[in-house]
Amino acid sequence: MTEFDAVFDHHSDVANADPVEYYSLFREQCPVGRTEAHGGFVYTTRYADVVRIARDDATFSSARRGEDGVAIVIPRGPGLEQYPIELDPPASSAYRDLINPLLTPSAVDELRPMITRHATRIVDAFIEQGSADFVRDLTNPLPAAVTLDWLGFPSADWPKLAKPIHDIFAALAGSERAIRGAQGLAYMDQRIRELIALRRTEPAEDAISYLVRHGTGFSDDELVSVIGLLIAGGVDTTTSLTGSTLVHLSRHPDQRRRLVESPDLLENATEEFLRAFAPSQSMARTATTDTEVGGCPVHAGDRVLIPWVAANHDPAVFPDPAQVRLDRDAHRHLSFGIGTHRCAGAHLARAMFHEMMTQVLTRLPDYQVVEDGLIPYPTKGNQTGWDAIPAIFTPGPMQGRAPSYHFLHSKGPLLTPTALTISGVEAAAEGVVSVQLAAADGSELPGWAPGAHVEVRLPSGRVRQYSLSGDPADRHRYRVAVLREEDGRGGSVELHALARPGVTLPVRGPRNHFPLVPAPRYVFLAGGIGITPILAMVRSTVEAGTPFRVVYGGRSRASMAYADELLALAGSSVELVPQDERGLPDLPALLGSVSPDTAIYCCGPAGMIAAVERECAARGLTLYVERFTAGDELEVAFDPSRNTAFDVHLARRGLTLRVPPDKRLIEVIREAVPGLSYDCEKGYCGACETRVLAGTPEHRDSILTPDERAAARTMMICVGRCTTPRLVLDL
Numbered sequence: 001m002t003e004f005d006a007v008f009d010h011h012s013d014v015a016n017a018d019p020v021e022y023y024s025l026f027r028e029q030c031p032v033g034r035t036e037a038h039g040g041f042v043y044t045t046r047y048a049d050v051v052r053i054a055r056d057d058a059t060f061s062s063a064r065r066g067e068d069g070v071a072i073v074i075p076r077g078p079g080l081e082q083y084p085i086e087l088d089p090p091a092s093s094a095y096r097d098l099i100n101p102l103l104t105p106s107a108v109d110e111l112r113p114m115i116t117r118h119a120t121r122i123v124d125a126f127i128e129q130g131s132a133d134f135v136r137d138l139t140n141p142l143p144a145a146v147t148l149d150w151l152g153f154p155s156a157d158w159p160k161l162a163k164p165i166h167d168i169f170a171a172l173a174g175s176e177r178a179i180r181g182a183q184g185l186a187y188m189d190q191r192i193r194e195l196i197a198l199r200r201t202e203p204a205e206d207a208i209s210y211l212v213r214h215g216t217g218f219s220d221d222e223l224v225s226v227i228g229l230l231i232a233g234g235v236d237t238t239t240s241l242t243g244s245t246l247v248h249l250s251r252h253p254d255q256r257r258r259l260v261e262s263p264d265l266l267e268n269a270t271e272e273f274l275r276a277f278a279p280s281q282s283m284a285r286t287a288t289t290d291t292e293v294g295g296c297p298v299h300a301g302d303r304v305l306i307p308w309v310a311a312n313h314d315p316a317v318f319p320d321p322a323q324v325r326l327d328r329d330a331h332r333h334l335s336f337g338i339g340t341h342r343c344a345g346a347h348l349a350r351a352m353f354h355e356m357m358t359q360v361l362t363r364l365p366d367y368q369v370v371e372d373g374l375i376p377y378p379t380k381g382n383q384t385g386w387d388a389i390p391a392i393f394t395p396g397p398m399q400g401r402a403p404s405y406h407f408l409h410s411k412g413p414l415l416t417p418t419a420l421t422i423s424g425v426e427a428a429a430e431g432v433v434s435v436q437l438a439a440a441d442g443s444e445l446p447g448w449a450p451g452a453h454v455e456v457r458l459p460s461g462r463v464r465q466y467s468l469s470g471d472p473a474d475r476h477r478y479r480v481a482v483l484r485e486e487d488g489r490g491g492s493v494e495l496h497a498l499a500r501p502g503v504t505l506p507v508r509g510p511r512n513h514f515p516l517v518p519a520p521r522y523v524f525l526a527g528g529i530g531i532t533p534i535l536a537m538v539r540s541t542v543e544a545g546t547p548f549r550v551v552y553g554g555r556s557r558a559s560m561a562y563a564d565e566l567l568a569l570a571g572s573s574v575e576l577v578p579q580d581e582r583g584l585p586d587l588p589a590l591l592g593s594v595s596p597d598t599a600i601y602c603c604g605p606a607g608m609i610a611a612v613e614r615e616c617a618a619r620g621l622t623l624y625v626e627r628f629t630a631g632d633e634l635e636v637a638f639d640p641s642r643n644t645a646f647d648v649h650l651a652r653r654g655l656t657l658r659v660p661p662d663k664r665l666i667e668v669i670r671e672a673v674p675g676l677s678y679d680c681e682k683g684y685c686g687a688c689e690t691r692v693l694a695g696t697p698e699h700r701d702s703i704l705t706p707d708e709r710a711a712a713r714t715m716m717i718c719v720g721r722c723t724t725p726r727l728v729l730d731l
Contacts (some may be wrong), residue, residue, distance in 0.1 A: 101675025152206030240385030461719030527604020
């Protein structure tokens with residue numbers, strides 16, 4: 001697209017050619033406006049406007065409101081009403097209460113072995129051939145098998161339903177293919193009704209049995225709509241995301257190599273892929289009253305487009321949005337929506353995506369997409385994806401029912417925040433505290449390798465990642481070191497204040513984005529607190545007997561954590577460079593004599609890493625780095641010392657719980673409320689937004705507007721607290 005098209009149409013050829021650029025041009029020149037395309041509607045392009053509309057169900061309705069056709073897309077298409085996505089609160093709430101317990105993080109964790117089993121079977125079917133169509137052979141059949149197996153459909157139904165669902169999303173409205181897809185959906189409707197009737201007399205351990213057992217207040221038509229939406233949402237959206245990611249990584253082999261070498265990086269990268277390749281490009285609402293958006297008048301009855309793809313590429317929220325950055329904190333993306341209609345199946349979608357990508361990266365790491373054979377969806381206005389992704393790769397062996405790598409260990413990483421207890425604290429250097437974490441019952445912790453880190457959730461709601469600096473052979477303790485930064489964002493100060501034996505902290509991991517790869521020799525460069533991952537690497541290298549050298553710099557000798565431990569471990573292979581005594585390390589001299597087969601590892605401040613990168617690039621040396629990232633720069637900071645205990649009363653359950661100063665509200669509620677809806681736990685996805693019936697909440701999220709905070713009608717319970725002794729929630 002080379003010039004501004006004043007007539008907005010997200011289904012036009014120019015929009016389909018590059019949706020991101022299309023929305024960018026309108027965002028720059030006319031960010032909110034009115035178009036006559038598709039019967040007329042108001043379009044938006046900015047993150048803030050999309051969030052406002054999606055969260056305001058009273059002003060912008062998802063319901064059909066007496067009109068024919070699907071209400072949540074533009075243009076409207078044929079189809080039966082979809083519950084609860086085409087309902088507004090409170091009508092939609094009962095449906096979400098029915099669905100949510102099936103799709104919590106813990107419920108999805110129980111499905112992971114089944115997901116792996118299906119993925120292994122599906123990849124086995126084509127891996128020996130050396131070629132495949134990823135859509136036909138992987139990204140469509142896997143989500144279909146998982147979703148339909150989970151619901152309780154017999155395996156004979158899986159292929160009969162997978163293709164029609166894909167056809168509905170991929171075909172042009174009114175085309176022969178769309179008609180075939182509609183016929184397939186009619187078969188799906190029939191099978192859902194048959195299974196509902198069967199599960200009433202012959203219940204099983206599947207999701208339909210659960211819905212029948214707990215959905216006694218719903219009619220068959222309503223249950224059919226709910227189950228149909230679960231199928232449609234579970235299948236082709238994940239197909240789209242995985243396909244787009246596979247195409248991108250084929251075009252960017254450097255990023256694929258990073259993911260192959262650092263498998264744990266995939267967890268964070270998943271959010272970036274979701275941001276960049278949102279399967280659902282846009283949805284729509286209908287204005288219920290006269291209002292305005294971004295200065296543009298909106299009248300009652302107007303249709304309003306909320307494009308997730310435009311919000312996900314708004315530079316006001318995501319700097320350099322056209323770039324895919326594997327280490328970006330992209331959790332603010334809107335690919336799962338926001339507000340009351342945020343995708344209930346987000347955790348399941350991530351799990352299926354993660355398993356498909358893991359299978360490809362570990363079993364088909366050299367795959368190459370055949371660009372000439374790519375077939376995109378005919379229109380990307382509402383849904384994007386690929387109809388065909390032919391690829392070639394080195395043939396590999398079948399694995400049968402063997403699980404993929406992350407289930408081979410007897411105890412895998414903590415996938416959800418798990419309470420660990422501080423078992424030891426000591427000063428590691430000036431301003432640096434060394435903290436040991438252990439299970440309260442003394443049981444073994446998940447294993448880890450040098451370069452790994454854990455994610456710690458602090459009582460304030462802050463989330464921090466700390467490198468593990470101890471001995472991987474010690475399966476009963478994790479050790480981290482934290483530099484106190486008075487001018488930082490508060491996490492280090494908070495942890496220093498909490499650091500005493502007996503305190504419990506929710507921990508996830510370990511994860512490893514900085515693994516030690518095999519090499520004939522190493523050079524390790526550490527600056528300041530960057531010694532923490534390097535120390536574990538040195539220990540491993542000493543044990544392996546591999547030649548190495550360590551250069552460790554810091555402001556002063558007294559500020560250099562673990563210096564004595566490093567010297568005792570590596571002796572003459574260590575060079576300490578305190579800046580107040582020796583200045584900065586002489587990088588040209590240090591790296592000038594390094595052989596090309598040396599792996600260089602560097603962790604430290606940004607300036608140090610940049611200097612090392614320049615020297616290594618000039619000499620063609622292999623460099624691996626770990627940066628100190630600022631994380632979420634929009635984080636809302638609160639002093640945890642202000643936390644006070646309070647009671648929370650769950651009105652619908654008649655239950656009162658005590659929230660102590662060192663526990664988050666969501667942690668207390670989660671122990672008592674099965675099926676609680678939540679996701680980011682950072683206060684910006686909106687999944688846990690809960691109505692406040694009494695008490696004064698202390699808002700620590702970054703979603704609510706000043707007016708909404710003052711009204712105190714809702715709060716994000718993942719980070720919020722209470723300023724009064726008692727809080728009453730609609731739970």
